[in-house]
Amino acid sequence: MSASVATSSSRPPLFARLMSFPAACFILTLVADMIYARSYDMMWESFSVWLLTFGLLAALPFVLIGLFQALAQRLWPSMASRVGYAIVLLLSIINVFIHSRDGYTAVVPGGITLSAIVVVLLFAMWIVDVVTAPRRRAGI
Numbered sequence: 001m002s003a004s005v006a007t008s009s010s011r012p013p014l015f016a017r018l019m020s021f022p023a024a025c026f027i028l029t030l031v032a033d034m035i036y037a038r039s040y041d042m043m044w045e046s047f048s049v050w051l052l053t054f055g056l057l058a059a060l061p062f063v064l065i066g067l068f069q070a071l072a073q074r075l076w077p078s079m080a081s082r083v084g085y086a087i088v089l090l091l092s093i094i095n096v097f098i099h100s101r102d103g104y105t106a107v108v109p110g111g112i113t114l115s116a117i118v119v120v121l122l123f124a125m126w127i128v129d130v131v132t133a134p135r136r137r138a139g140i
Contacts, residue, residue, distance in 0.1 A: 016129050018062045019085060023122050025055030026092060030115040033107050045099070045107055048115075052096045056089070063089050081132065084125040091118050 029051040036044035066082045069075070095114040099106050 016081075019059065019066075022055040022059035022062065025051045025058065026088070026115070026118050026122060029055065029095075030112070030119050033112040033115045036107050037112055040104070048107065048111065049096065049099045052092060052099060056092055056096060059085070059089050059092070081125045081128045084121060084128060088118050088121050088125070091121070 029048050032044045032047040032051060035041075036048065063082070063085050067086060070079045070082050091114055095111060095118065098110045098114060
């Protein structure tokens with residue numbers, strides 16, 4: 001029985017698990033942007049737009065519910081990561097408008113730059129989640 005308690009407390013929180021799909025979409029957007037910048041194949045630009053769209057559709061309810069939950073339950077240690085995810089969401093909305101342009105300027109330089117910033121912020125939010133996880137488990 002103690003093994004099940006140990007595994008349940010070592011799992012990441014539900015919010016972090018839910019945000020893994022949008023994060024994967026945003027990371028793959030950067031990969032598709034880099035491939036497009038090297039190959040000029042419009043298929044990769046289309047992949048970027050679709051990945052951004054799927055990531056945004058998945059992230060929007062998660063971020064809004066996560067922010068509301070953190071405010072309502074006064075989960076201050078997790079508030080930093082949730083605000084960070086909200087910033088990622090806003091940058092990705094701007095990025096999808098940049099990607100909606102036609103041709104090479106849809107990705108280079110603005111789209112690929114915003115995609116890279118989003119990936120760096122996602123990595124930073126992952127670090128914040130790892131650092132604040134012991135405080136959340138302790139109930140601080």
